[in-house]
Amino acid sequence: MQNANFPTDADGRVYHLFIRPGEAANRVLTVGDVPRAVAIAKTPGFEVKFIRRAPRLFTTITGLYKGVPVTIITSLMGIPNADFTFRELRHCIQGPFAIVRIGTCGTPLEDAKVGDIIVPDVYHTVLRNPDAFGPGKSLPIEQRYLVSGEMHPDRDLTSIVRKHVSTLSYKMHAGACLSCCSFYSSQGRQDQNFQDQNVELVDHYIKTVPGFSMMEMESAHFCDLARCVNSSVCGAVYMSAAHIALAQRKSNDFLSNEKKHQIELGLGKAILDSLVEFKIPGEVTTVANSVWTHTGEPLGDWTDFKSEFE
Amino acid sequence: MQNANFPTDADGRVYHLFIRPGEAANRVLTVGDVPRAVAIAKTPGFEVKFIRRAPRLFTTITGLYKGVPVTIITSLMGIPNADFTFRELRHCIQGPFAIVRIGTCGTPLEDAKVGDIIVPDVYHTVLRNPDAFGPGKSLPIEQRYLVSGEMHPDRDLTSIVRKHVSTLSYKMHAGACLSCCSFYSSQGRQDQNFQDQNVELVDHYIKTVPGFSMMEMESAHFCDLARCVNSSVCGAVYMSAAHIALAQRKSNDFLSNEKKHQIELGLGKAILDSLVEFKIPGEVTTVANSVWTHTGEPLGDWTDFKSEFE
Numbered sequence: 001m002q003n004a005n006f007p008t009d010a011d012g013r014v015y016h017l018f019i020r021p022g023e024a025a026n027r028v029l030t031v032g033d034v035p036r037a038v039a040i041a042k043t044p045g046f047e048v049k050f051i052r053r054a055p056r057l058f059t060t061i062t063g064l065y066k067g068v069p070v071t072i073i074t075s076l077m078g079i080p081n082a083d084f085t086f087r088e089l090r091h092c093i094q095g096p097f098a099i100v101r102i103g104t105c106g107t108p109l110e111d112a113k114v115g116d117i118i119v120p121d122v123y124h125t126v127l128r129n130p131d132a133f134g135p136g137k138s139l140p141i142e143q144r145y146l147v148s149g150e151m152h153p154d155r156d157l158t159s160i161v162r163k164h165v166s167t168l169s170y171k172m173h174a175g176a177c178l179s180c181c182s183f184y185s186s187q188g189r190q191d192q193n194f195q196d197q198n199v200e201l202v203d204h205y206i207k208t209v210p211g212f213s214m215m216e217m218e219s220a221h222f223c224d225l226a227r228c229v230n231s232s233v234c235g236a237v238y239m240s241a242a243h244i245a246l247a248q249r250k251s252n253d254f255l256s257n258e259k260k261h262q263i264e265l266g267l268g269k270a271i272l273d274s275l276v277e278f279k280i281p282g283e284v285t286t287v288a289n290s291v292w293t294h295t296g297e298p299l300g301d302w303t304d305f306k307s308e309f310e
Numbered sequence: 311m312q313n314a315n316f317p318t319d320a321d322g323r324v325y326h327l328f329i330r331p332g333e334a335a336n337r338v339l340t341v342g343d344v345p346r347a348v349a350i351a352k353t354p355g356f357e358v359k360f361i362r363r364a365p366r367l368f369t370t371i372t373g374l375y376k377g378v379p380v381t382i383i384t385s386l387m388g389i390p391n392a393d394f395t396f397r398e399l400r401h402c403i404q405g406p407f408a409i410v411r412i413g414t415c416g417t418p419l420e421d422a423k424v425g426d427i428i429v430p431d432v433y434h435t436v437l438r439n440p441d442a443f444g445p446g447k448s449l450p451i452e453q454r455y456l457v458s459g460e461m462h463p464d465r466d467l468t469s470i471v472r473k474h475v476s477t478l479s480y481k482m483h484a485g486a487c488l489s490c491c492s493f494y495s496s497q498g499r500q501d502q503n504f505q506d507q508n509v510e511l512v513d514h515y516i517k518t519v520p521g522f523s524m525m526e527m528e529s530a531h532f533c534d535l536a537r538c539v540n541s542s543v544c545g546a547v548y549m550s551a552a553h554i555a556l557a558q559r560k561s562n563d564f565l566s567n568e569k570k571h572q573i574e575l576g577l578g579k580a581i582l583d584s585l586v587e588f589k590i591p592g593e594v595t596t597v598a599n600s601v602w603t604h605t606g607e608p609l610g611d612w613t614d615f616k617s618e619f620e
Contacts, residue, residue: 004557078390083492090503130435130458134537148440182393193400193544234503247314
């Protein structure tokens with residue numbers, strides 16, 4: 001590793017994802033965990049060409065879906081890990097790229113059940129303000145939990161995602177996504193062990209965030225970074241996301257693991273179909289030494305992965 | 311999994327760490343990644359009694375160090391993962407507990423070299439403000455990157471940590487730790503692909519944060535949550551941390567992996583020695599069905615771990 005400013009190793013691999021240019025395609029499906037990434041990579045029509053498990057636990061699977069280069073990557077959990085993923089992918093991908101996240105979420109919508117799918121059209125980041133806490137502190141709720149202004153996903157990509165998700169047998173919702181810095185405090189979960197001052201927080205979001213439909217921990221940061229890309233330097237990034245309702249925050253229902261796995265397989269195929277349909281403006285189609293032009297066995301331990309996650 | 315408010319499974323395991331009461335001791339050493347946790351668990355005198363690798367990748371190793379129950383846990387990277395770790399540990403540990411983090415950091419100190427060790431006495435959280443970015447935005451730097459007020463580790467625990475670290479052959483520093491929401495933007499790393507408006511950020515920290523000595527991504531959040539514990543409900547938490555200088559942010563030096571591994575073994579032993587020396591006020595010494603009273607083979611795949619991380 002060299003250069004503390006943007007560390008890469010002697011082979012040009014970025015520090016956390018542990019991949020280099022040519023190992024990630026310009027159509028990216030991102031998920032939170034490895035079992036979901038592996039399950040989606042088994043979708044019929046997906047041919048694995050490359051797999052890398054980084055020491056820092058990020059896993060990258062690049063292959064051809066219906067003949068088109070696509071990367072499936074685990075961005076793990078939370079804003080900082082979404083940040084590693086997006087920034088190091090931007091370094092490794094040549095020209096503009098598209099990224100769609102499949103996540104899980106909690107929903108306060110009265111008409112949403114666990115297992116429904118939410119494709120937001122507005123995003124906000126929510127950060128707990130450390131200066132609002134600690135002994136004797138008492139600030140208004142909007143200063144305890146900071147809700148950012150509106151951010152927007154790519155409209156065309158989101159339309160294509162909605163078209164493919166609508167072919168599934170699950171109810172689909174739109175609205176505003178809050179991506180929170182915590183699974184607990186800033187999502188309004190109550191824990192008597194901590195002074196979170198968040199009893200009225202979900203109701204506060206309902207009152208003040210137009211179209212509030214879900215909470216999770218990453219998607220708004222992808223949306224935020226997409227708008228902050230210097231597109232004239234490196235090419236733009238087109239972002240969207242779809243979320244499985246895992247927790248009903250009004251009834252306290254929680255989706256079973258079996259149903260979640262079933263839904264994520266269908267949703268995975270819908271997002272792969274969306275990614276290969278989306279026309280990336282200014283797409284770069286030829287990349288030197290790319291893993292998707294490799295004609296032999298997959299580079300990496302795909303056989304191990306397949307058996308580990310049976 | 312049941313109850314969307316604080317999900318646990320039918321056996322009482324918390325959702326992300328995937329452990330339950332009796333599986334974590336009230337002296338905790340926390341590190342960022344699995345290889346470091348396994349390396350420290352091999353310290354002579356540490357007898358592994360339990361190991362659990364969670365589906366969400368958190369790994370917990372509980373054992374006896376010099377006969378005293380100690381847990382080594384990976385908190386992975388970033389504030390949200392530190393949050394999962396601290397809150398779910400608080401749920402699983404009976405009575406007060408002590409937690410010491412071993413991390414890596416970047417340092418702007420002129421007199422610090424890579425491989426030095428920093429034990430802070432002040433912590434701040436730094437959050438990038440999403441509303442300061444996006445098309446046409448131009449806000450003063452203190453509104454782009456929000457630096458929290460001062461937070462303090464436990465004084466007695468920090469004194470013991472310093473005593474043990476001072477026996478090692480590395481130079482030790484004190485000062486203020488900034489725990490940042492990103493490895494890149496809020497730590498002042500330059501990336502021409504993004505509009506981070508952070509060229510002068512490190513100099514801004516030097517000018518405005520008294521004693522500024524290091525940047526990393528987690529320790530301040532442990533410090534923050536320790537002060538927010540409802541100690542009368544569940545017992546207090548005593549926190550401290552020690553960091554290996556991995557990146558010299560003035561000279562751009564980066565520590566080699568070999569030297570890092572060598573330092574973390576010595577530092578691991580120093581922190582284990584600190585944890586067993588620290589007297590926890592109001593300590594609960596008997597816990598029902600604890601893994602450290604188990605007399606047979608370790609519960610879990612310790613043999614697999616030892617061979618995987620040779």
